[in-house]
Amino acid sequence: PDWRSHTEKSTGVLAHTLAPDSGLLSPQLVPGAAPVAPGRLMEKRKRQGHSPLMTYVVAGTLFVVALVMYLLRFLTKLHHSDQALMPNAPMPAAPGSQPQSVVLAQAAESRRLDSERNRMQHDPARGLRTAGPFPDLPGSVGTVKFEYVNIEHTPDFDNSPPYHTLAEIVDHWNPDDSDNIPSPFLEELQVFNYSDPYELALAEQYRNAEVPFKIHSIPDVDGATERWTDSYLLREMESSHMHYKVEESKNNHFMYWTQKSSRVKKWTPPTKRLGSMTFKTWLKIARDGDSLGIGAEEKHYYLMTGVEAGRLVARDPNHLGQFVSTDLGMFSTTKKNFFITNVAANKGIQCRFGMKGVIAEAHYDGGRNMVAMLKGAKRYILSPPKDCERLSIIKEKAHPSYRHSTADWSNMDADVRREFSQVSAVDTILRQGEVLYIPSFWFHYIISLDYSIQCNSRSGSPPGGEGSHDIELCMGGGATPKRKPRR
Secondary structure (H helix, E strand, O other): OOOEOOOOOOOOOEEEEEEOOOOEEEEEEOOOOOOOOHHHHHHHHHHOOOOHHHHHHHHHHHHHHHHHHHHHHHHHHHHHHHHHOOOOOOOOOOOOOOOHHHHHHHHHHHHHHHHHHHOOEEEOOOOEEEEOOOOOOOOHHHHOOEEEEOOOOOOOHHHOOOOEEHHHHHHHOOOOOOOOOOOOEEEOOOEEEOOOHHHHHHHHHHHHOOOOEEEEOOHHHHHHHHHOOHHHHHHHHOOOOOOEEEEEEOOOEEOOOOOOOOOOOOOOOOOEEEOOOOHHHHHHHHHHHHHHOOOOOOOEEEEEEEEOOHHHHHHOOOOOOHHHHHHOOOOOOOOOOOOOOOHHHOOOEEEEEEOOOOEEEEEEOOOOEEEEEEEOEEEEEEEOHHHHHHOOEOOOOOOOOOOEEOOOOOOOOHHHHHHHOOOEEEEEEEEOOEEEEEOOOOEEEEEEOOOEEEEEEEOOOOOOOOOHHHHHHHHOOOOOOOOOOOO
8 A cells, every 4th residue: 555645835746655665755746746855855854743764663564564464364264274174164254254253153053053953852743853964974964854753652563663665665765866865854763772771671672572673872883983983994904804805886786696606507796806905995985986976877896894703702812803893892792682682693793884875685684683883874675574575585595696686676667666566664764873673584775875884793583483484485495594492
């Protein structure tokens, strides 16, 4: 900016401009003004109380103030750019719109409100509890609001869970679409708090009745969710104690298969197993899928690992997967607990690392199945054993994909739609920190909504053999484990 002197009345109009680049007063004659000798000008200014030294002091002060203001603006911009790299960081205000203190205060209030929303809120009038959204989850699922049915204090196991037809569920939300998640999403399974003794007792009733449910606030699960960061997993997964495999599919569908293919003619593996892909490489691909997006028809990669049962690990410290066994003590237990009801029948811990869009085709397992979601979220569509005949299940025991469905749920043809219109099903999103109980012989179809880690453990068929009769009728004799007669 320019600062001009007072008009010199005695000599005509003479303007003085401070030249910021030189720090000097340079006289500029206004056209038509009488020239004034520099000596006479200085003497007159001294008589009027204008000191050259004072002029320089004022100019220097203004320069310092301008420099300080520039530095403050630079540091503020730098602070905002740092915040942009931080998860859940408050967005900086537009220049001049609000003081930074106000922005930070509003961001703190927003986080408080998010925390309040994340707690389940009861709505007795609607029979629902609400929660979310959960911004700590990546991708679209982090923006979803959830509605939960209220807890049934007197369970009606004959009518639980509430079913829809499988065709209705798939039509409402196509499995290939992991971006456009219905919000609010209605959770119709019962959801319990493990840390609440009353709710834990209710959950045990559901487990014993072989009815699916979800449960949260489990110390081992919460601990692993916090501990299993990218850096932690990179170190542990590449250690000498871990073995894993990565499968590649030409699209997002993954059909399980084993190596017993020699007895089946004209069969080719549905996926390709990669022996050279490291966990680091897989992790980058999975993270890129979240940030950049990935289409259903693009190549997908699914990483699988497992560790032996806790009773075996306890006997031999050299058994594989020590960090998984240690971090998930509820699954690697040597004593019966809520999750592992038959220690002798426990098959260990299986962990699945999914990238966005990965679909594990529908199948059943012959054991009580507890599924812990440690990172991200997966969608599970569950159907009871009685609907086995309508699910296009491979019944040939020698087939590498025995017990799995050949139907394409994301692209139903007329025959599949007709069958699925008579299949009972329930839809749920399993978020990190939750455990899903899948009863023995129940069919489950799994979609990874983003980068996710799920570990599960099974502990044998239920004492009453629930579900086994329907599977035997559908799959033929010998499809279920033989049970010892009850005394």
